Amino acid sequence: MTDHKKIKTLATGDRTIPPVGAKMIPIYIMGREYEVPESLTIMKAIEYAGYSYTRGCGCRGGICGACGSFYRFIGDYRLYSGLACQTVVAPNMVVVQLPFFPANRPGYDLENVAKDPHEELRRLYPEVFRCVGCGTCTRTCPMDIDVMDYIALMKRGDLKAAAEKSFDCVMCGLCASRCPAQISQFTAAMFVRRVCGRYILPKAGHLEKRVSDVKAGKYEAMLKELLAMKQDDVKKLYVEREREPDMAEAGKWMPKDTTKL
Ligand code: SF4
Ligand code: SF4
Numbered sequence: 001m002t003d004h005k006k007i008k009t010l011a012t013g014d015r016t017i018p019p020v021g022a023k024m025i026p027i028y029i030m031g032r033e034y035e036v037p038e039s040l041t042i043m044k045a046i047e048y049a050g051y052s053y054t055r056g057c058g059c060r061g062g063i064c065g066a067c068g069s070f071y072r073f074i075g076d077y078r079l080y081s082g083l084a085c086q087t088v089v090a091p092n093m094v095v096v097q098l099p100f101f102p103a104n105r106p107g108y109d110l111e112n113v114a115k116d117p118h119e120e121l122r123r124l125y126p127e128v129f130r131c132v133g134c135g136t137c138t139r140t141c142p143m144d145i146d147v148m149d150y151i152a153l154m155k156r157g158d159l160k161a162a163a164e165k166s167f168d169c170v171m172c173g174l175c176a177s178r179c180p181a182q183i184s185q186f187t188a189a190m191f192v193r194r195v196c197g198r199y200i201l202p203k204a205g206h207l208e209k210r211v212s213d214v215k216a217g218k219y220e221a222m223l224k225e226l227l228a229m230k231q232d233d234v235k236k237l238y239v240e241r242e243r244e245p246d247m248a249e250a251g252k253w254m255p256k257d258t259t260k261l
């Protein structure tokens with residue numbers, strides 16, 4: 001406990017349903033103490049304390065990467081990090097959520113990198129080649145990605161492997177926030193995945209066909225029809241739509257009605 005005056009919770013966020021009988025624990029949000037139910041995530045605890053999100057929250061499911069957070073525990077020198085929507089609060093957690101993390105985001109035109117993508121990576125992200133191999137990024141990543149390894153693959157020019165290894169990145173920026181070489185690993189990895197999709201992976205025939213269908217105006221009439229419908233009818237159409245079963249074998253399922261494909 002600190003000298004901070006204990007502040008009562010102000011409101012219960014719409015999406016926060018505290019479990020009945022949950023034990024209340026003290027946590028510190030932006031330096032102020034609150035009592036919150038022990039089983040909440042950081043995100044729900046922040047809402048329970050009366051704050052509402054206008055930024056720093058998206059999917060609430062560990063996918064969008066909008067909620068990177070740092071925390072320490074009173075009496076523990078170590079700094080921890082995680083996603084606010086995935087990390088459960090614990091007593092005496094002192095937490096701050098990053099609203100945004102500034103990263104190196106140079107502009108580029110993918111059409112200009114065909115000749116030597118590795119050289120273009122060096123030009124756009126020279127800091128990647130200054131990695132000291134400390135492993136802090138890998139230890140920080142909430143997605144358990146071996147960030148240091150994909151940086152090493154980038155340095156070696158194996159862009160396909162780097163793209164595959166970084167595929168699960170949710171762009172939270174936590175790795176970049178701790179890097180002593182000031183590398184923006186996640187934006188460099190995005191560049192590499194774009195290069196990979198554009199030049200290295202085989203082209204998806206069905207995607208090319210769909211793009212040419214769109215360009216040829218195949219869906220214009222269907223869109224107009226949808227736009228002219230009443231909102232309730234659109235909702236009904238959505239609810240009753242034919243859906244691919246969750247466990248369907250990849251590439252095997254087709255809807256009964258193929259007229260709109
Ligand atoms: S690689 Fe970096 S930006 Fe991507 S999920 Fe991991 S910590 Fe977040
Ligand atoms: S934190 Fe930075 S310097 Fe350390 S291994 Fe990761 S990219 Fe390299």
Ligand code: FES
Nearest residue numbers: 058059060065085
């Ligand atoms: S809100 Fe999307 S990852 Fe946390």
